[in-house]
Amino acid sequence: MKPPLLALVACCLCAIHAADSPPGRQIPLTDARLFLPQGAQPDASGSFDLTLHLHGAPAVVETNFLTARCPGVLANVTLQGLSAAYEERFKDSNVFWRILRETATTLQDPTAPPPRVRHVLVSSFSAGFGGVRQLLENPDIFARIDAVIMADSIYAGFAGNPVERKVNPDHMRGFLQFARAAADGRKRFLVSHTQLHTPTYASTRETADYLIAQLGGTREAMTESWPGNLRLLSRFQKGQCLILGFDGDTGQHHMEHLRQIRLFYQRQSDTLH
Numbered sequence: 386m387k388p389p390l391l392a393l394v395a396c397c398l399c400a401i402h403a404a405d406s407p408p409g410r411q412i413p414l415t416d417a418r419l420f421l422p423q424g425a426q427p428d429a430s431g432s433f434d435l436t437l438h439l440h441g442a443p444a445v446v447e448t449n450f451l452t453a454r455c456p457g458v459l460a461n462v463t464l465q466g467l468s469a470a471y472e473e474r475f476k477d478s479n480v481f482w483r484i485l486r487e488t489a490t491t492l493q494d495p496t497a498p499p500p501r502v503r504h505v506l507v508s509s510f511s512a513g514f515g516g517v518r519q520l521l522e523n524p525d526i527f528a529r530i531d532a533v534i535m536a537d538s539i540y541a542g543f544a545g546n547p548v549e550r551k552v553n554p555d556h557m558r559g560f561l562q563f564a565r566a567a568a569d570g571r572k573r574f575l576v577s578h579t580q581l582h583t584p585t586y587a588s589t590r591e592t593a594d595y596l597i598a599q600l601g602g603t604r605e606a607m608t609e610s611w612p613g614n615l616r617l618l619s620r621f622q623k624g625q626c627l628i629l630g631f632d633g634d635t636g637q638h639h640m641e642h643l644r645q646i647r648l649f650y651q652r653q654s655d656t657l658h
Contacts, residue, residue, distance in 0.1 A: 406444045407451050414487045416480050417460040420447045425458050427492055427500040433457045434504040435488055436650070437481075439471055439513030440464070440538075441643045453650035457504075458492070460484050468515030468540070475519040481526050506653060508534040510643045521559025532573035533563055534649045537642035539576060539592040540583065552587045552595040564596050567626035575649050576628045579638045580618075593628050597621050604630065613645040627652070 412419040420443070427433045434457030438446050443461045450459045462484075464470040474480060485502050492500050507530050509517045514535065520526045521533075541556035543549070554561075567574035576596065578589035587595075597604065602621050609617040611631075619630035633641070 407448045409447065409451070411443070411447075412491055414460065414491075415483055416474070417462045417484050418443050419488055419491060420450065420459040420461065421491070422451055422458070425492070426494075427497075430501075431498055432501045432503040433489075433492060434506070435460060435485065435502050436506045436508060437484060438462070439507070439509045439516045441510045441513070441646070445643060446646065449645075449647035449650060453647035455506075455650050458488060460488060462513075462516065466512075468512040471513055471516030472519055475516040478523050478526060481520060481523075481529075504531045505529055506532040506534065508536065508646065508650070509538040510536045510646065511538055511639065514538045514540055518556070518559055521563055527559070527563070530563075530572070532653045533575070534646070534653055535560075535574075535576045536646050536649055537577055537579050537581075537589050537639050539578075539589055539596075541587040541592050541595075543587060547585070550587065550591065552591055554595075556587075557592060557595055560592070561596060561599055564600060564626045568600055568624040570624045573625045573653055574627070575653055577631060577642050577649060578629070579631055579633045579642070581634045581636075581639055590630065593621075593630065596626075597628060600626065604628075611645070611648060613641045615641055615645055615648075 408423050410421040412421065436450065436455055436457065436459045438459060438461045440463055443463060446461050447459060464474060489500050489502060507517060507520065539560055542553045544551045544553040563572055564574050566572040576593055578593045580590055582588060600623050602623055604619040604621050607617045607620050611617055616632040617629060618632050621628040
């Protein structure tokens with residue numbers, strides 16, 4: 386992401402960053418902030434689910450995680466800077482595996498065998514896409530991720546003449562591979578987008594259009610009012626790949642996809658269990 390949109394979003398994030406943390410424990414890991422809801426522990430088989438979220442005020446994401454009644458625990462990675470900061474952080478594949486290991490260690494009962502991470506759901510808002518793109522480029526990490534949520538969060542550069550606004554397929558490779566796996570029922574992929582125009586790079590609407598076209602689909606027109614002033618305009622689903630198009634072309638509309646991310650968590654959690 387680049388200014389002016391990023392500057393507006395950064396101001397909005399600062400405005401909600403001071404939100405009160407929900408009930409539970411916040412534990413710093415090497416690369417993330419771990420949130421353990423009250424009573425969070427491995428199940429009888431010694432397994433637990435992990436949601437890894439990229440970019441968003443931790444307390445806001447944690448509150449949504451609780452409200453959605455997501456299983457397991459939440460690790461939040463929120464960095465200073467643009468999408469490049471997330472791309473650089475997750476370029477090192479050890480970061481992903483270290484988050485899984487340290488989370489398991491935190492949950493370990495000394496009297497029981499080491500717990501095992503069962504399902505991994507990766508969610509992203511806004512600039513977090515740079516990190517998700519890196520994760521999906523790694524075959525081992527790709528295989529380990531069960532579900533992905535991109536909350537108004539897939540941007541890309543252009544291929545060829547920027548005036549033609551052709552989405553660069555190299556920037557979409559991992560997302561398209563995951564979308565195809567979800568369409569075949571092997572993964573779960575949820576994408577939301579606004580109508581916000583980005584003059585110098587492909588918007589979330591344009592990247593969603595790209596995915597739908599590559600999957601050989603078309604949108605279904607909708608008119609639905611959702612919480613938080615979200616208004617659903619279109620829906621595309623193939624298998625377990627779901628793309629939701631919402632009204633709105635301002636930074637505040639963009640921010641609603643973070644404030645209401647519980648709505649997307651609920652849909653993915655329901656399909657995982």
